[in-house]
Amino acid sequence: MPQTSAPRKTLGRPPRISREEVVTTARRIVDAEGVHRLTMRRLATEIGSTPMALYHHVRNKEELLVLLLDDYATRTLQRPELPAQPRERVIATAATIHEALAACPWIVEVLTADDLMATSALWFVEQIVDGLIECGLPSERAVHGYRAIWYYTAGEIVVRATAARRRTDDTRPTYREQVFTDLDPTELPRLAQVADHWSSLTTEDTYLDGLRALVDGLLGPR
Amino acid sequence: MPQTSAPRKTLGRPPRISREEVVTTARRIVDAEGVHRLTMRRLATEIGSTPMALYHHVRNKEELLVLLLDDYATRTLQRPELPAQPRERVIATAATIHEALAACPWIVEVLTADDLMATSALWFVEQIVDGLIECGLPSERAVHGYRAIWYYTAGEIVVRATAARRRTDDTRPTYREQVFTDLDPTELPRLAQVADHWSSLTTEDTYLDGLRALVDGLLGPR
DNA sequence: ACCTGAACACCGTTCAAGT
DNA sequence: ACCTGAACACCGTTCAAGT
Numbered sequence: 001m002p003q004t005s006a007p008r009k010t011l012g013r014p015p016r017i018s019r020e021e022v023v024t025t026a027r028r029i030v031d032a033e034g035v036h037r038l039t040m041r042r043l044a045t046e047i048g049s050t051p052m053a054l055y056h057h058v059r060n061k062e063e064l065l066v067l068l069l070d071d072y073a074t075r076t077l078q079r080p081e082l083p084a085q086p087r088e089r090v091i092a093t094a095a096t097i098h099e100a101l102a103a104c105p106w107i108v109e110v111l112t113a114d115d116l117m118a119t120s121a122l123w124f125v126e127q128i129v130d131g132l133i134e135c136g137l138p139s140e141r142a143v144h145g146y147r148a149i150w151y152y153t154a155g156e157i158v159v160r161a162t163a164a165r166r167r168t169d170d171t172r173p174t175y176r177e178q179v180f181t182d183l184d185p186t187e188l189p190r191l192a193q194v195a196d197h198w199s200s201l202t203t204e205d206t207y208l209d210g211l212r213a214l215v216d217g218l219l220g221p222r
Numbered sequence: 223m224p225q226t227s228a229p230r231k232t233l234g235r236p237p238r239i240s241r242e243e244v245v246t247t248a249r250r251i252v253d254a255e256g257v258h259r260l261t262m263r264r265l266a267t268e269i270g271s272t273p274m275a276l277y278h279h280v281r282n283k284e285e286l287l288v289l290l291l292d293d294y295a296t297r298t299l300q301r302p303e304l305p306a307q308p309r310e311r312v313i314a315t316a317a318t319i320h321e322a323l324a325a326c327p328w329i330v331e332v333l334t335a336d337d338l339m340a341t342s343a344l345w346f347v348e349q350i351v352d353g354l355i356e357c358g359l360p361s362e363r364a365v366h367g368y369r370a371i372w373y374y375t376a377g378e379i380v381v382r383a384t385a386a387r388r389r390t391d392d393t394r395p396t397y398r399e400q401v402f403t404d405l406d407p408t409e410l411p412r413l414a415q416v417a418d419h420w421s422s423l424t425t426e427d428t429y430l431d432g433l434r435a436l437v438d439g440l441l442g443p444r
Numbered sequence: 445a446c447c448t449g450a451a452c453a454c455c456g457t458t459c460a461a462g463t
Numbered sequence: 464a465c466c467t468g469a470a471c472a473c474c475g476t477t478c479a480a481g482t
Contacts, residue, residue: 013445013447013482014445014446015445015446015447016446016447017446017447039473039474039475040474040475040476041473041474041475049447049448050447050448050449051475052447052448052449052476052477053446053447053448055476055477056446056447060475060476061475061476119401122401122410123409125413126409126410126412126413129412129413129416130411130412139412139415139416140416140419140423142412143416143419143420143424144423144426144428144431144432145432145435147424147428147432148374148431148432148435148436150377150381151377151378151381151432152370152373152374152377152432152436153377154377154380154381155372155373155374155375155376155377155378156377158376158377158380159373159376179341179344183344187345187348188344188345188348189348189352190348190351190355190361190364191344191347191348191351193361194351194361194362194365197362197365201362201365201366202365202369204366206366206369206370209366209370210366210367210369210373210374210440212439213367213370213436213439213440213442214370214374214432214435214436214439215439216438216439216442217434217435217436217437217438217439217442218432218435218439220439235463235464235465235466236464236465237466238465239465239466261454261455261456262457263454263455263456271466271467272467272468273456273457274458274459274466274467274468275465275466275467277457278465278466282456282457283456283457445482446481446482447480447481447482448479448480448481448482449478449479449481450477450478450480451476451477451479452475452477452478453474453475453476453477454473454475454476455472455474455475456472456473456474457470457471457472457473458469458471458472459468459469459470459471460467460468460469460470461466461467461468461469462465462466462467462468463464463465463466463467
């Protein structure tokens, strides 16, 4: 919660820059050039100020990143029309979160946070937990189910994002390709068998398939 | 594969440090003080040399980290006794990988790699793919299944590791706790209902439950 | 209250030269 | 072939002082 709109209690030098301006400018840098280009110094010059001025509006860089995540979630997480059937509601909600995150790869570095806990994301968590409960899970199992879905979703994003990063800034064959070409088929027969299609198989987007499997497993008879 | 044991082809100044020594020393630093303390300069002084000497044995820091991961996998990924039943074999293999990674939180920053593709980890991938095939999946579905399991596993590790990091270097209440105390029960009834137990529920280790659900869902009738 | 300048204590990596 | 010294082009953050 930014305090920018709070009335000024005491007199003093009028602020030249605001927390909001800091976040907005940071967002512009990140969108244009990636998180790794966001530095306090760069941000300061972009904003026409000095590094230290930023520390009056933001505790440190870590906090700035969290604010950035929040800002992103607030702007882009649109609540979708949800199906009536609770199982499908769980799927659709998770898929929406996944889509928002996938569109924003830089987020990974921040988001590997405890939980997807931007206030604006809570509604999504609610939908998933509620859907699982309506499908018959006791509330503790529903929370655990939500966690499992979150692990799976975050994992997919992180793994894919890093794979993409490796691909762009590295021209030589990946370590994986190297490994797969000289596979011993007597020791690792299955891998040798699929070696040729491995990279095409792993490039396919199977997030939804895995999600459906996970939800089926969470709800299925045990 | 280190080239340290290759016979020297041409004459020249005899090497004072080896790639192996670089990796071993790096490992010691990381084990003792965490990845964030591993810098090329630090490593150089620790090894009794200069930063630039390292670049004769390692392409750059990125490569050093990959070597470190490989080294870790080779030393600690012990092949377990596996159950005969294929479904249980998949579970047991994934659990072993998970355990090795969980014991080594620094690995997250590296491991968010394309795949868990250290050569020594391939045997584990083989077991999972093979188990899924023996349970009746066609080989492409088995590879996708492996990917889903990997996403789930990597996600669990990443999320938990970051949560732990936040907890240690931050004394004030987490953002999450803050959010959960002022939940609106009319807007988010389910979350309000479980708010009190949320943190205990999310601290529980439910990796295995989620894994079982996922594997059930991957194999179950659809 | 808010901002500035200078400084502290670092980074990864390159270049040119030495042995 | 291997190593060194000095330098480049940066970091995040603190401190003391200014308005």
